[in-house]
Each structure stands twice: as structure tokens, then as C-alpha cells.
Amino acid sequence: MKKRGIGVGCMFYGIGNTGMPNPAGAFLDLTDDGTVLVLTGCADIGQGSSTVLAQIAAGELGVNIEDVLVVAGDTGVSPDAGATSASRQTYISGNAVLLAARQAKEVLLEEAAGIMAAAASDLCLRDGHVWRAGEKTPLTVKEVLAACRKKGKLTLGSGWFNPETTGMDETGRGAPYATYSYATQVAEIEVDTETGKVSVLRLVAAHDVGRAINPKSVEGQIEGGCLMGIGYALLEEVKLTEGRIGNPRYAEYLLPMSLDVPEIHAIIVEEPEITGPFGAKGVGEPALIPTAAAIANAVADALGVRFYDLPITPEKILAALSAKGDGSARMGEIT
Template sequence: MKKRGKGMAAAFYGTGYGNGFPDVSTAKVQMNNRGQVSVCIGATEVGQGAKTILTQIAAEVLGLEMKDIRLLCEDTDTSPDAGTAAASRQTYNSGNAVKKAAEALKNILLERAQKHLELPSAHGLAVEDRQVYLKAYPKKRVHFRELVGEEPIRVEASFVAQTTPVDEETGAGAPYWPYTFCCYGVEVEVDTETGIVEVVRGVCAQDVGRAINPELIEGQIDGGFAMGLGYGLMEDLHLVQGEIKHNRFANYLIPTALDMPELEKMIIEDPESTGPFGAKGIGEPVMIPVAPAILNAIYDAIGIRFYEIPVTPEKILAAIRKRKKEGNCGNDFER
């Protein structure tokens, strides 16, 4: 017999290292006399889209297209330290560092353009298409390359996340900033004869601050859901006296595309004032509520609460047999 159930779970997550640990990202931005822009930062790309996001941020500040930006990262010879690709911090921390450096470069261009265009102030100047122009009189403009001398313009900027240690006695403090929020709802189908649980539908509402790249956000949600699904239902190391028995993918199961349900993604935008253009990091938060939501849905379907994961078919069947043996099933399998 197949039983359906629905479950929800919500989470809040503090991004960055937290608890007063120094959380610093540094970026360098350079422009040569051909108007070409390079961004150097040690932000590692591990599939989360850091290279795309950081390029977008620099391009937005400088009024350029992404193809106009050369991003140099993961090279310790040229790129300053940006911290680890962990704690969902790169968009927020390194994004802020790139934004600050790009803004510093932009200000130098505006000051030089003011003198070149013989204007009384830099007020009202803007950048687009490798040019600085006067918004009130757009014909008055100058190309970036005319503003750079023999030596390239080089600027460097750092961003330090705001975090304070928690008081060990009172528990008070601001260990993380900013926080992001996420909620999942899922519907499962539990086969009471085989113990197999299928997630048939899911919905995710994720607070992102501001969506710099909505497609990357949706990709993060898909990836986070897949990881949470595996965490909750499949991925069992089967540790026996310190030895991992499931030590190959033949017996350590992970989700495939066929295990993924229809997943509705809701991007919630409430710009974070301290974030780059209002953005927050969401790499890890999109995974956290998945397994709890699935376990709640299983409970809704068969009336049995599980407290250990993964909830494998063997555990489902064992719990059903125990319930029947104890004679406590009531109407759980009749509804």
C-alpha cells in the first residue's frame, strides 16, 4: 500500500565564519591604458558560481559587460586572500570586496574625467560602455583608455564581516551576520510493502537578500535539495566498529536525476543593506531543511516518527513491523 504525506521544515542560517573569527576578503582591480579591466581575488570556484557572481558585480559597478571583465582567481601569485569557499560567504564577503575595489577604481576614473572634460566637479558623471559621460549632457564624454596613463590604475580593497563572540556565560552576542532564511515543503509517497520513500513534489522559499543571478540561485536550490534528499533517505556509510562498510558507490547510494521531484523554487528578495547590491549567500542553507521536511512528511504518511537518518527502506519496514507487533497501529494504515 502506498501512503502519501506532506511535511515542512524551516531554517535560519548565519553566513560566514562567525563568533568573532576574522572574516576578511581582499580584492584587487586593475585597468590598463587600453581600458581593459582585471579583477584579482582568491575566491575559489567549487561550483557555486563565484566566478560568475564576482564578474557580474564588477561589471555592474563599472558599467561594463561581463565579457569586458577578466577575473583572476585561485592563483596565489596574483590573487589576494579571500578566505575559504565555505560558510556560504563568498557572494557576501568577496562580493563586497570586489564591489569596494571596483568603486574605488570608478572614483579615480571620475576624478580624472572631471579634469579631462574641464568640469567644475565630478557630480553627475556616470560610466557606461568603457566611457565616462555627463548625465546632463551625454555628448560630453571620454573613453576609459584616455584616462589611464602609461601605468595601469591599480586599487585594492578589503571587506571584513561584522561578527562578535558569544558570551560564554550568558549566550549573548551577534555571532553571525547576516542571517538568511529558508523553508521547504515536500510531499512523499511511502510504500508500506517495500519501505521505499519517493519524494513526489517539493517547494522551496529561499531568502536571498537580492538575486544577483536568479538562474544560479535556482541551481543552488536544485543542488541543495538533491543533497538533502540523499542525506535524509539514502546516504548511509554503515559504520561498524569504526570501519566504513559502504565504501563504494555500489552500496553508498546518492540521488540521481530520476530521484528528483518536481521542485518549485520561490526566490524571496529582501535586500540586505550590508550586502553587495543587497545579496546574501545561500550555498548551504538550501540543504538544511530538506531532510527534516521529508521526515515530517513520512510521519504524516504512516504515523511513525524517525529520529535517525537516512530513513532507508529497511528502517521503514522494521518500524512498521514493530508497530504492528505492538498492536499500536490504530488507524495509521487505514486513513
């Protein structure tokens, strides 16, 4: 028999740990041709941080993202940005790049103010132009840059960000994070009570990311996290025997593949974080965290049996159904 269930998983996750120093730095240079060169120690491992940092620099300087060149994770030239871990890079390196861009922007605005005989505080940069009191002027960022160069003025910026290190008290307590991301996921599953196989039919994943600097990559992170969460809930188990991994191959350590993909609806919730760059927080790990809980709750909803260890394999389901005395599980025939 096939039984369906629906389950919910909720989570909050700290972004920007404060128990220990947690800084990132960035250098920025607007070169003669208008290229914005960003040097960052932030390693892009596929999550798209280099794109996000380019967007942040472009957004602050009012130029096209195509004009931004990010040199990332080159220890020969880039400042330390700490690890790409703990869902921290958009928040922490994003702030460092934002501060570096702001410093270079101040030089540009000061120069533009001189050209236009205006107060720098009335000016801003957008769409490659100088704007005055909310109105676009014909003066371009590249023209301001050329005016700076004519005087031998360089347009450099450096920035670093560290969420205030609060430390811990003698009991090990404190304020551990600068901010938190929140998420709720709902899973709809189907269990085959004869084979014990759980199929995930649908996942709805709503994530508060502060502000999505790059919505498509946020979606990609959420979808990837959901699928990894399905693996965590149903498939993946490192089998250890006396310290040796008994299943070190993909043939034995099962990952979700394309045929395991359910409908996934990623919902981006934007509640800007005041300390984040353009309001952004992190989404990397949060995307994975509630999935297994939602699936386990859905399994409990379907079968009336609760599982307390992962992965919820067909063997565990059949054993539980048999212990419950559910006639539809025929262990003898399977083993």
C-alpha cells in the same frame, strides 16, 4: 498501499561569521584595452563565484561582463579570500571586489569630471558610458581610461571586507553572524507501505538570498541542494565500524541519481541585505538544510510515525509500521 504526505521545513542560516576574523581581499586593475582584471583568492568549486564576482565588478564599473577577467584562487598572485565554505563567498568576497571596483571607479570618475567640467558626485558609469545627472553622455569608459593613461594615471583598486569581528563573551555567547539567510521548503512524498520505499514527488524551495546576483546559478544551487537533501533524508549513511567506513563505494553509499529527481520548484525571494554586495547574501548550504526536515515531516504526515534519525530507509519504515501494528507491512515476506 501507497500513502502520501506533505511536510514543511524551515531554516535560518548565518552568513558571514563574526566570532572569528573572516576577511577576504581583492585586487582590480583596468588595463589599457578596457579589460577589468580581478584578482581574488576565492576558489570557484562550481558554485559560480567567479561569474558572480565578475558581475559585481562589471556592475560597479558600468562595463560588460565580457570585459571582466577573474583570476581566482591563484596563491601566486591573488590576495587571501578565506575558504569557499559557510556560504560566505558571494557576501564576503563579493564585498571585497565591490570595494576594489569602487576605488578604481573613483579614479575614472575624477578624470571624467575633469573632461566634462562636472562634479564627480554627479557622474556615474553604466553601459560602458559616463552618465551625468541620470542622462547618458557620449563619453565612454574606455575614453576616460585612455585619458588617464595619457597622463600616466593608473586605474587600480584594492578592497577587503571583514564582517565586524565581535568575538564571544565568557559564556561563549555573542552575535555570531553578520546576516542570515532564510528558507522554507515543502515536500510532497509517497510511501509504499509494503516495501517501505519513500518517493519524493515534489519539492517547493523558497529561499531568501538577499538579492540574486545570478538567478540561474542560484536556481542551480537550490536544485542541487534539494537533491543532496533527498540523499541526506532517504539514502546517504556512512556506516562506521570501529572507525572504518564500511561503505566507501558509490555501489554501497547511495547518492540520488537522475531517476530520483522530483519536480523541484525553486523560488527566489529577494529581500536586499544592506551590508551585502548589491544586497546579496548566500545560498550554498541553505539550499540543503530544510530538505530532510520537510521530507521527514511529510513521512510523518503520511504514516503517522515520526522518525528521529536519518536516513529514513525502507527498513526503518517497515520496522516502524510493524511496531505500530499496521497490517500492510509484511516484514516476514521481505526479510
